[in-house]
Each structure stands twice: as structure tokens, then as C-alpha cells.
Amino acid sequence: MGECSSELRGWEELIPDALGLIFRNLSLQEVLTVVPRVCKSWGHVVSGPYCWQEIDIEEWSQRCKPEQLDRMLQMLITRSCGSFRRLSVSGLRNDSLFSFIGDHATTLQTLELPRSEISDSIVECVAPRLSNITFLDVSYCKKIGARALEAFGQHCKSLIRLRRRMHPLEVADKVCQDDEAYAIACTMPKLRHLEMAYLLLTTRGVLEILSQCRDLEFLDIRGCWDVKLDEKFLKEQHSGLKVLGPQIVDCYERNFWDECSDYSDSSVYSWEFMEDGLDFYEGGSDDDGVWDEGQPLDGLEVRFYGGGLNDAFLAFDWPPSP
Template identity: 25%
Template sequence: MASPPPSPPDWAGLPDDALLTVFGRLGAPEVLMGAGVVCRNWLRVATGEPDLWRRVDLSDCFDPTIDMVAMACAAVDRADGRLEHFAADCFVTDALLFYMAKRTNGLKSLRLVNCMKVSDKGLVALGKRSPHLEELELTTCSIYISMKAVGQAFPQLKRLRLNNRWVNVECEEQFDNHRALDIASNMPELRHLQLFANRLRNSALAAILDNCPHLESLDLRQCFNIHIDAELRAKCARLRDVRLPKDSTNDYDHEAYIETLELNSLPLLFAHDGVFTQQYPFHGSIDSDEDDQEDQDLDVALGHLAL
């Protein structure tokens, strides 16, 4: 007589340490959207173990059909104040950074890619509660984020990735030079700096090298305004690793293609009293009432945060 088939594994009865190992390998998106709601026991572990949520990586999973902000807020809540590393693409806003600021005070690393609705206001809010952040990435994010404000918000910053995409048109490089000078003046603890496709010139780069004495690595790939002369080579000689403008981009984490755009499709940058604004000269005015209201709301929130 044939023996009965073996009973199926009791996945719902897995011990907590085994579940934590599985969840840790899956990552935050998979736990939030699937594995964490398989059964009551799995949900209990997914929501009741803050250490599981010390590192939240929501990059490379953006889906416009999903409320990504709600997902991120759930992950922050589950960390219960222990969030140390956060990464995301596209959907992060100042409002989300403010939400994070109110719920954690030990953030060490923040990596944002293509997050155009993040400004220095949200970053300053984080800095009020997590001033010991050591790693910051802002890749193809808003060009209006003040590096002076960032440096003052995170005085212990050791690794900065401030990356753009090179656009093959004649553009005003004053803005990138200004931000480079702010890095030089406000980030003395930097060890690692990546400025991919930045339009800074040699003089601004020299200021960074002169005022960041602990700098160990520098990535200048696609910084085509930099001229590699004897003076620059001498300043870089103390660094352990230097990537030059024309070096290979094969190991770059993001898209590295060079864009070609029509000049009249680009915003023009205007400086007044050190503040940069944009205008689209061939496309009429932009209605900014909604953005102004968001700014007012954030100003109020930052005032409460400082109390």
C-alpha cells in the first residue's frame, strides 16, 4: 500500500528568527507588498520587529500605480525610531522627509534619485533630528538644493554624491560653481565626493580640494569643464582614488548617456542676492500657487520641529 504524501510545510509556523532572515533577504518592498501579509504570524513579525527596518531601500521599485509615499511611511513607522539607512527613487518629497524627521533621530545614510520635489527645507528638517548623517546621495534631484544648507544641517557628512546628467548644450555653469564653493565652505569632514556630470570649473574644484582636508576619493566623470593641468594633478596627488572626466562610466550606478536637447526647452537660471530662480523664456509663465502653498506648509512644520 502506498504511503500517504508528506504533509506540506507549515510555513505559518516558522520561528521568528527564520522569518527575520527571510524578510531581510527579500528587502523592504517585497515584505511590505507580499511576504509580510501571508498570514497573521508573518504579519506580526513584519510589523513588530523594528530591527528589520533599520535599512529601508525602496530604490528601483517605483510604480506609479502604487502609493509609494504610503509604503515609505509604513516602513518608517515599523522602524520605530531606529531607521538608519533610507534609499528611494522618484517619489520622495519634502513632506516625506519631514515625516521621517519626526520619527527618527539616528539616520546615517540617505540616498535619493530623481526626486525633483525634495529641497533643502526637507533635508534641513532631517538634520534637526539626525545631525550625524554621514552619507548623502542626490542624483538627478532638484538643482535648487542649497549645499550650504545641507552642509550646515549635516556637519558630520563624510560621503556626498551630487550627480547630474550631462546635457550637450551650452549652459551657464555658474550654478554648479556656486554649489561647489558651498561644498568647500560647509563640508570639512568629507571623505568621498562624487560630482558626476557637474559643470564646475577648476577654480571651484580647487576650493574643494583646499578646504576638505580629509578627502580621500573624488569622482569627476563627465565633468567636461574641468581641465586636467599640472596644478590640479598636484592637488589631487594626496587622494587615494580619483576618477577623471573621460574615465569609463561602466561601473557608474545610474544612467550615464549624454543628452542632446534644444536650448529653448531648458530653464534659464537667474541669480539675485545669491538665490537662483528659473524662467522658461519661450514657454510662458509657470503657475506656482500650489508650490507656494506647499512651501508655506513646510515653513510652519519646520517651525514646530524647532520647538
């Protein structure tokens, strides 16, 4: 027994890569505030790239203040040391932050930026630095259009999944968005999965995509009321393609609020870096430098919620099929 006990190793002795894999199963809150308090070696892992190959702060970013989002992203991307493969964040407020992402996107493969305020011009500048992207989500991004999609397609040659969904109110002032369909058709021939729900497309625009994207396996055109596709044509020319829409036949027709009848404030909690998350570093941490990366955190408030705005909620008031 004594010999076996001597061979046992403590958790703090695991190599950083192994600890990073374990910590990825924890919530963002736990990784940033609980794990660093355990011991110096764990704090070192959290402050390094080991936990940040996948950065998913979409839910939190929907509720934070713009300046808090900027600082959080800069901190986590800096910690990743350019090794992050996935980034999921909602509501980028400026082009400079998108440019910052591009500067560190050497290994980035999945980029999800729904509800962001990025522009066509910044996408044209940054897209050449996103050459390894395979999945892109630019849903509800009102300020971009065909120019941005064309730039993504020209420079992201490995792109196989694109999500470009909109809310009807966000496209109410537009006449037609077939230019986006043409941009996709001309520059993204390797697409296998394409979501374009509620864009103002016509049959001609969708047919152009089908003629150029021959590897397409899934097409979401829910709410694209002007699109009329012949079922016989699809079976003959695109037998392996699954088309969803244009009629709405999914969860959006259910009563969303009925599913939330058990909602309780007890499922919502918040925490703040300075008041609840960082105070323990003032004399109580083994490594005071964990958070010191040239980016002061004074006033940074981080709130986490048990629930979240999901796609069903966002589309709750979408109009039914005419």
C-alpha cells in the same frame, strides 16, 4: 532521538530580532506578501520594526504612482518605529514627505533620494533633524542647489560620503555651479568620497574643495569639462586622492543595449496589494491587524521588476568627452 527531537524549536519560535535578520535577505515583495501568510508570529515580525532597519525601495519607486509612493513610505517608516538606519527611495514628489522622513530620522545614517523634487527651503528646515547622516545621495535633484548643500553640511557633521551627480540636460540652463562646490568646501570638511559628475564646475571650484576637504580619498568629476587639474599638483598635494574624470572612461562608453539583448518579458512581473497581496487577509490570515496602521491601502498598487534603471542606463545618452 526522542530527547533530541524535543529540543528542536520551530521557526515560528525564533525571537523577532532573529527573524527580522533572516527576512532582510528576502525581496520586498516576499516580505510584504509571502512572509505574513506563514503564521501569526511571522506576520507580527513584518508589521514591527524588525525588518525595517534598512528600507530600500528605490527600484520600485521609479515605477509607482506618486500617491502609492507616499503611502508605502509612510507605512514602512511607521513600522520601523524610528529605528531605520538606511532609506533609499527615488523621486520624492513633495516637500511634506521629506519632512515626514526627517521627523522619524533619529537613527538614520544613510539617506539616498535621487531624482527627488525636494526644495532648498525644505532642506533648510529638515536638515537639523538629520544629524547622524554619514552618506547622502541627492543626485538628479533639480530643485536644490548651494543652499541645500550648505544646510546639509552645517547640520550633518558626520557626513563623509556625498553623491551629487546630474544629467547634462538637467543643468543645460545653468551657467556655473561653483556655488555648490563652495558650499561643500565650506561645510563638509570631513568628506572622504565625493561624486559631482556632470555639474558645471570650474577648476577654481574643485580646487576649493581640495583645499578644504583634506580627508578626501575619491573625487568623481566626470563630465565637468571646464575642470583642468594638473597631475603633478595632485601627486604632490593630494597623493592619496583618486580622481575620476573629467573625461569619460568607464562603462558609459559601452553599448548598453548590447548587454540587454537577452531581455525578456518573463523577467518582469507585477503584483497589487489589494488584488494579489491583501485578499488573503480577508478571513484567511491569523492576524488581520498586520496592515491596519491607520493608513488604508485601498488602491495601492505595487509593481516589482526583475531589472531596473541603473546608472549605466541613465547615462546612456550622455555626451562624450569633447
